[in-house]
Amino acid sequence: MSTENLNTENLDILEQEKKNVDRLLSMNYLTPDNATFAATPGGFVSLTTAEKNWPRVTIYRAFPFTQPGQYLSVREPDDKAKEIGIIQDLSQWDEATQSLIERQLALRYYMPTILRVHSIKEEYGYAYWSVLTDRGPCRFTISSGSSSVVRLSDSHVIVKDIDENRYEIPDLTKLTPKELKRVDLYI
Amino acid sequence: MSINKLYSDLPADLLKALNNNSIPCQDPIIWANADMDTDCTFRIHVLVLTRTTLIHGSAPEHTTRRTMTGFGKPEAIDYSTFTWETFELSTLSNPTVDNLVVGGLFHVVINDVDTPIAAYTNSYNPRMHKFKDLFNKLLEGKEITEDQLIERDREQICPKCGSPYPDKHRKICPKCIDRRSIFFRLFAYFKPYWGLLVVVSLLSILNSLCNSIWPYLNGTILYDNVLSKNMGKIGEYFPSVTDFFQWILILALTMAGLKVLQQLFGIIQGRIIANIVPNVVSKVKSQVFESIQSLSVSFFSKRQTGSLMTRIVDDAGSISELFIDGLPYLLPNVLTVIFSCYVMYSTNWLLALVATLVLPPAFIFVGKLEPLFWHYWSKQHQTNRNLRARVNDNLVGARVVKAFGQQDQEMARFSKANNRVLDAQMDTVKFDTKFHAIFWIAKNASIMLVWAIGAMIVLNLTGSSMTYGTLITFVGYVGLLAGPLDFFSYIFRWWAHSMNSAQRIFEIIDSQPDVVETLNPIPVDTLKGDIRLENVSFSYEANKKVLKGINLHVEPGKMLGIVGKSGAGKSTLVNLITRLYDPTEGNIYLDGINVRDMSFADVRRNIAFVSQETYIFRGTIFENIAYGKPDATKEEVLQAAIAASAHNFICKLPDGYDTMVGSGGRSLSGGERQRISIARAILANPRILILDEATAAVDTETEKNIQAALSKLIVGRTTLSIAHRLSTLRDADSLIVLEDGKIIESGEHGQLVRQKGAYFKLLQIQSKALAMRGIED
Numbered sequence: 001m002s003t004e005n006l007n008t009e010n011l012d013i014l015e016q017e018k019k020n021v022d023r024l025l026s027m028n029y030l031t032p033d034n035a036t037f038a039a040t041p042g043g044f045v046s047l048t049t050a051e052k053n054w055p056r057v058t059i060y061r062a063f064p065f066t067q068p069g070q071y072l073s074v075r076e077p078d079d080k081a082k083e084i085g086i087i088q089d090l091s092q093w094d095e096a097t098q099s100l101i102e103r104q105l106a107l108r109y110y111m112p113t114i115l116r117v118h119s120i121k122e123e124y125g126y127a128y129w130s131v132l133t134d135r136g137p138c139r140f141t142i143s144s145g146s147s148s149v150v151r152l153s154d155s156h157v158i159v160k161d162i163d164e165n166r167y168e169i170p171d172l173t174k175l176t177p178k179e180l181k182r183v184d185l186y187i
Numbered sequence: 188m189s190i191n192k193l194y195s196d197l198p199a200d201l202l203k204a205l206n207n208n209s210i211p212c213q214d215p216i217i218w219a220n221a222d223m224d225t226d227c228t229f230r231i232h233v234l235v236l237t238r239t240t241l242i243h244g245s246a247p248e249h250t251t252r253r254t255m256t257g258f259g260k261p262e263a264i265d266y267s268t269f270t271w272e273t274f275e276l277s278t279l280s281n282p283t284v285d286n287l288v289v290g291g292l293f294h295v296v297i298n299d300v301d302t303p304i305a306a307y308t309n310s311y312n313p314r315m316h317k318f319k320d321l322f323n324k325l326l327e328g329k330e331i332t333e334d335q336l337i338e339r340d341r342e343q344i345c346p347k348c349g350s351p352y353p354d355k356h357r358k359i360c361p362k363c364i365d366r367r368s369i370f371f372r373l374f375a376y377f378k379p380y381w382g383l384l385v386v387v388s389l390l391s392i393l394n395s396l397c398n399s400i401w402p403y404l405n406g407t408i409l410y411d412n413v414l415s416k417n418m419g420k421i422g423e424y425f426p427s428v429t430d431f432f433q434w435i436l437i438l439a440l441t442m443a444g445l446k447v448l449q450q451l452f453g454i455i456q457g458r459i460i461a462n463i464v465p466n467v468v469s470k471v472k473s474q475v476f477e478s479i480q481s482l483s484v485s486f487f488s489k490r491q492t493g494s495l496m497t498r499i500v501d502d503a504g505s506i507s508e509l510f511i512d513g514l515p516y517l518l519p520n521v522l523t524v525i526f527s528c529y530v531m532y533s534t535n536w537l538l539a540l541v542a543t544l545v546l547p548p549a550f551i552f553v554g555k556l557e558p559l560f561w562h563y564w565s566k567q568h569q570t571n572r573n574l575r576a577r578v579n580d581n582l583v584g585a586r587v588v589k590a591f592g593q594q595d596q597e598m599a600r601f602s603k604a605n606n607r608v609l610d611a612q613m614d615t616v617k618f619d620t621k622f623h624a625i626f627w628i629a630k631n632a633s634i635m636l637v638w639a640i641g642a643m644i645v646l647n648l649t650g651s652s653m654t655y656g657t658l659i660t661f662v663g664y665v666g667l668l669a670g671p672l673d674f675f676s677y678i679f680r681w682w683a684h685s686m687n688s689a690q691r692i693f694e695i696i697d698s699q700p701d702v703v704e705t706l707n708p709i710p711v712d713t714l715k716g717d718i719r720l721e722n723v724s725f726s727y728e729a730n731k732k733v734l735k736g737i738n739l740h741v742e743p744g745k746m747l748g749i750v751g752k753s754g755a756g757k758s759t760l761v762n763l764i765t766r767l768y769d770p771t772e773g774n775i776y777l778d779g780i781n782v783r784d785m786s787f788a789d790v791r792r793n794i795a796f797v798s799q800e801t802y803i804f805r806g807t808i809f810e811n812i813a814y815g816k817p818d819a820t821k822e823e824v825l826q827a828a829i830a831a832s833a834h835n836f837i838c839k840l841p842d843g844y845d846t847m848v849g850s851g852g853r854s855l856s857g858g859e860r861q862r863i864s865i866a867r868a869i870l871a872n873p874r875i876l877i878l879d880e881a882t883a884a885v886d887t888e889t890e891k892n893i894q895a896a897l898s899k900l901i902v903g904r905t906t907l908s909i910a911h912r913l914s915t916l917r918d919a920d921s922l923i924v925l926e927d928g929k930i931i932e933s934g935e936h937g938q939l940v941r942q943k944g945a946y947f948k949l950l951q952i953q954s955k956a957l958a959m960r961g962i963e964d
Binding site: 126 | 223225226227228229250251252253254255256257258285287288289290292294300301302303306308309310312561562565566569927948952
């Protein structure tokens with residue numbers, strides 16, 4: 001392969017790539033001092049930093065279950081979702097920003113919480129759940145063959161229905177013994 | 188052939204509502220429902236896209252009660268109360284769907300303001316994505332063809348009850364199937380043995396007959412006839428026997444004979460059953476294994492290996508339990524109950540009533556507890572499956588565990604799973620003992636009662652009278668009832684157990700492969716090796732496209748290099764060509780024939796695959812090389828091995844080509860395994876060769892060897908080669924660069940270098956990096 005004639009630009013490109021990689025591999029914290037979030041007319045969130053203005057950003061949780069309010073990853077809204085920076089702790093921001101970002105998070109991580117388990121009926125490989133969630137009564141179906149219930153800890157579980165919708169039981173011990181017995185089979 | 192449903196077919200209620208609100212709806216393209224507001228409160232929305240407008244309707248109030256897929260037909264929506272808004276398409280741009288953790292959010296730019304319209308849960312996901320795609324096409328001014336409007340998903344609906352199939356790979360509606368049909372399907376496995384099963388049943392009927400005579404001989408005849416020296420009617424049958432001792436002898440012999448007969452029946456029965464069970468079990472196992480083989484790759488990525496193993500090994504065994512230990516004894520037990528009751532009631536109805544009083548509550552009790560049996564068994568099974576999966580994980584990852592010194596943690600994890608199994612087993616045992624204790628008490632209480640009341644009758648305290656022998660006979664029959672009762676308590680469990688296993692087994696047997704072979708394949712003997720992809724898109728999940736609109740053409744005998752970052756879709760692309768998956772959109776042609784119209788055998792005979800993941804199965808090296816051509820001669824294998832530069836290392840092995848490799852056999856290095864798989868490909872002599880990072884796992888020295896072997900192999904074959912190391916692609920006739928599922932550059936090496944695009948950049952980084960490390964390319 002003749003690379004001789006290409007060598008002139010090699011260093012530049014390598015340098016550039018190195019910078020890119022460095023940027024990719026370092027943590028870039030967004031703080032109230034270096035970044036400003038604002039609501040867009042449509043109800044999304046925009047971000048302005050010293051370098052750039054993003055008309056819209058999306059926000060992801062790094063630890064959705066264990067640290068929902070910390071280490072929030074702010075990303076570009078397109079398919080690639082390149083990371084812009086990390087919010088280390090949301091509580092360090094002013095209240096308006098907090099509620100703005102929390103609204104976005106609530107949408108992205110939407111998941112009903114199961115409060116009561118009325119009944120679970122198992123039939124030919126599927127289990128039909130009838131529950132009360134924080135958003136009202138709900139009935140859904142899980143497949144009992146594969147792992148539809150994910151155990152995050154001894155008492156915290158996520159239930160996935162056949163459409164991959166998710167429901168959370170944050171604390172199994174809060175269920176009544178009878179409800180626990182119903183759920184028990186799937187955990 | 189069913190009439191194609193179209194996305195543009197609006198439901199009558201929706202049309203009527205639009206009409207009543209005088210909203211024009213000319214030429215609809217697609218409509219879709221969503222079920223949430225943009226703040227995630229439940230509310231039904233409807234979107235209708237026409238060639239000029241977007242119509243958005245929303246329900247007047249929040250939905251509080253939710254029913255997700257699996258509960259029959261989706262609830263009807265009352266569109267008449269909806270609030271409507273209409274947007275001219277000219278004011279809209281950039282319709283987008285944001286994938287949320289669950290479901291998504293649909294938003295569109297209205298007059299330069301990016302506005303969220305509605306959010307939805309996953310059930311609405313595929314259709315909303317289709318909606319967005321067509322919307323984009325329309326805005327871009329692209330033509331929307333009739334074909335794009337055909338709604339294929341709609342076929343995934345149970346024709347009987349109208350509810351969507353919970354698993355689209357298995358066209359079975361769990362609502363419309365009942366356990367009995369599982370039972371009859373199971374029964375089919377025993378059909379070839381029906382003659383033997385009839386014999387088994389007959390034998391057990393004879394057996395229970397012997398059982399039923401016993402109390403009579405033991406009671407009435409012994410006490411009332413022989414011991415009280417009053418042979419009565421029986422004496423008339425044997426006029427020659429007069430002596431008391433002779434009578435005792437005859438009775439003793441008869442009783443002994445009965446017992447011998449019973450044993451004999453038992454032995455014959457046991458032998459027949461021992462003959463049937465292994466046959467049926469192995470047949471079920473091989474059927475499960477067979478259907479697993481025919482399933483598409485996606486099936487395996489969704490399930491744990493351990494749990495699949497349990498299904499093949501254990502479940503097949505436990506389904507035969509019902510048929511072997513249960514059903515053949517059903518009739519005899521029923522007959523025993525009827526016979527005993529008949530004898531008892533004809534002897535003394537009062538005493539019989541006392542004895543049988545316990546029966547109805549016992550049956551109700553058993554019926555009530557049956558679901559619990561089911562529960563405990565399932566639980567036990569599930570914990571066991573988890574344990575297996577854990578052990579499987581650990582064994583596969585043994586090296587990593589040791590390298591990180593995490594044995595203790597693994598132990599802890601194991602004992603956690605193990606304790607769960609223990610708990611589940613304890614629960615089952617506890618339940619079992621409780622159940623049987625109650626059963627035992629009920630049984631014995633009735634015998635005690637019979638003794639007590641019977642004694643009063645014999646002693647003439649009640650007015651009626653009865654001989655002592657009759658009482659003994661009576662008690663014998665009461666005892667006889669215990670057997671069937673016990674049996675009925677078990678048969679529920681066997682039933683539960685077997686149906687449970689059968690259900691899991693049928694889940695596999697009934698699974699539909701995603702990639703289905705056509706019924707009338709176009710016969711293809713040897714391909715020339717022309718590959719053409721037209722507008723191919725693919726997604727593993729509904730909302731994440733891995734390949735987007737790929738067009739490419741490789742002429743016979745040419746080599747195409749595929750370059751791109753990890754996750755760009757390179758491996759997916761070649762998997763589509765071998766039909767491990769089918770494209771979601773677009774078509775793939777080999778020699779101008781759509782791969783969907785070819786048989787699997789024809790496609791795969793003509794394509795060989797050498798990938799980074801080498802598969803060496805248990806067997807000799809010879810068998811491993813001859814895998815794709817089992818009738819290969821020794822000479823052919825030798826030639827292939829030499830061409831793959833594998834011959835040398837194989838010959839140096841003590842057992843040469845007869846060396847056992849694979850699990851439990853001799854371990855081979857990465858390079859050795861790779862060369863064996865290359866030899867396999869050479870021997871298969873395919874027209875199309877796919878190299879997926881074939882040399883990524885080996886050192887430079889070995890790579891050179893393998894490269895040399897490969898360059899021999901690719902001559903005259905259409906070759907698709909994926910590589911990170913661009914130097915491996917130096918022989919390629921043309922190259923494509925994939926990024927995010929799209930071809931961003933294509934052409935031959937020199938051309939791409941001149942273009943100074945992505946390929947050029949990659950090339951520079953690599954050659955420079957290599958030069959800096961002192962490796963000359």
